[in-house]
Amino acid sequence: MEHSIRDEASAIVVELAGDVDLESSPSARTILLECVGKGKSVYVDMARVTYIDSSGVASLVESFQSARAGGSGFTLISVSEEVMRVIQLARLDKIFTIHDNLDAARQAGD
Amino acid sequence: MHGDTGIATSGGERLAESLELLADMGRDFARSLDIEVTLQSALTRITEYLGAEGGALFLLEDDETTLNCQCCVGAANITGLTLRSDHGIIGRCVQNNAGDIVRDVASDPSFDGSVDTKTGFTTRSILCAPLSVKAERIGAIELINKHGGDGLFDDSDLTLLQVLCSSAALAILNARMASELVEQEKTKRELELAAEIQRSLLPAEPIGPYPIWGLNIPARTVSGDFYDFFELDDGRISFCLGDVSGKGINAAMLMAKTASLYHCLGKTETRPGKLLARLNEEICDTATRGMFVTLVGGIYDPKSMTARIANAGHEPPLKRTPEGLYESFEAEAPPLGIAVAIIPEDGYPEFDIRLDGGALYLFSDGVTEGKLANGKMLGADGVCKILDENSDMSLAKRLRSVVAGLDRGGDLHDDITILGIDSRTEELSTGQGGGKYAPAAPIVPRLEYAIPARAARLRDVRHAVRRFLEDLGYDGTHVPDIVLIIDEACQNIIRHGYGGDSDQWIEIEVALEDFGLVILLRDFADPVDAAEIEPRDLDDVRPGGLGVHFMREIMDEISYLPREGDYGNILRMVKRATEN
Known part of the structure; x- marks a missing residue:
């Protein structure tokens, strides 16, 4: 798994890429x-995530919960069909805030 | 702090200053990249603060009989000076692990004036405190001659020096432990690189059914065992399995040398006895410290189902007939590397072993002398029993079953290496092609795959399963779903079965039966509780819980099959074919 972080004035865009699996999810969680x-x-930004498993989903959930507790936003953008399938299997598609792209997310105020 | 300590009675201002000095020193030590520089500056501050003319910090050498001056402050530079650790006032301080005030050195019989004589300095009074952490003695700090006043150190000076010394001692101990860790880490990385090179000397796992298969599990990072097999131009296969005496890096290097020699010379010298004689000469030429190598080398001809072997002092190879009878072949010649002269002119004795539908097993003593969970040795009998129980399984599965029960927890076990030659390869293969032993039943497309239980290997599993299903044109269910649940089931084995990454195996079998897709996962861990695969509350997002939920969502049946042999679990999952 690879990642990049763009720290902007009021937001941080994290791009994850590759497989988020049992091997890489601990570092995804830390990041x-x-x-x-x-x-x-x-x-x-999940556009280039090629695979995600339950441990990867768990690290998203934990970060989502932590953001909520701190009163800040946590939004998934550009989620591929494969990744969306796993999020749906976990029945988290209605829980996470998900947008097609960064502009859409910002317009929605998320 | 009690009211009668010097610090408290000398007034609030002094106490605040002392605490500030202590806090500053603590911070410096915590940030320190170079403990020697930090110690020097700490000593300077202590000497100034307590108003001494000079100060010296002595560290106890490893042998504990000498004290060495690490750094000093003041008129005379005695850095590097060594003293007997039971000598003088500072020696007494270290031995008794107690601080001391000597107001007039002339009246103290322990005082040694020889240093003054050398340096021209005049010592009148001494304040010293030990550097120690619990019972571990590290050294001491000594301050000499107080400026001003009556020129005498008092109890409050001693209390403060003792506190400062405790802080310094802890910092020194920490720095020593840190540098040891760095050193260990470096060695570990180098060993891992060596292990990687060693693994590259072992043959690649054959793709599809193959008459020879082997496995090697090093006891430590590197191994003294090895095996090899490679095809010759005429279709025969050269194979060997060896064990270098001893363990550790020297055994690993001799292993690398022997394996390379075998691989290189074995391509042109196809008479095993001659080949072993050549190896013996080469190893005798350069082997040192009485190290030697036991080795079985041979050539297998799949057409005649015959192996011709030569045995240099190794564990006897074991032949199993299709009827389940065993025959072993004792070594008739000594190990490689002992002497050249004792080997006959025409090489090591060779003998032919006709397999005729049976199999031949070679192993290192790490297998037969390996301990089972109950503390007993597996022994050749134990090997035979496991081979009997698993006789209808593929060669790879049989070999993994043999080593599965061996205890790898402790540091005591030996390298484990086993190699098998099976003359029934084609009969056992259930893949396409079949050959003359192909069963009459319709061929079921099947993937057989195995990995050591490591998170880093799951990618390989996903790749293999995806390719298998896509090649079949499987359209029963979304392929990524099947890939996901096999990954999740493997994760559960790694996390819950083996308790984390392990060298133990996970075997994966995916078969496309007419009623649907059947997935079997076999592990060698302790039996699991069937409740483990019960669906859990979705709020439970721990990886295990969520993964099981995925498995339940996607698959139609999930159950544990009765165990085969003494170890492990078999998880069976079915995705029924959809009726179109």
């Missing part, structure tokens, strides 16, 4: 929690 910890809105 996301660190970003959430800065108190800004976090957008997770």
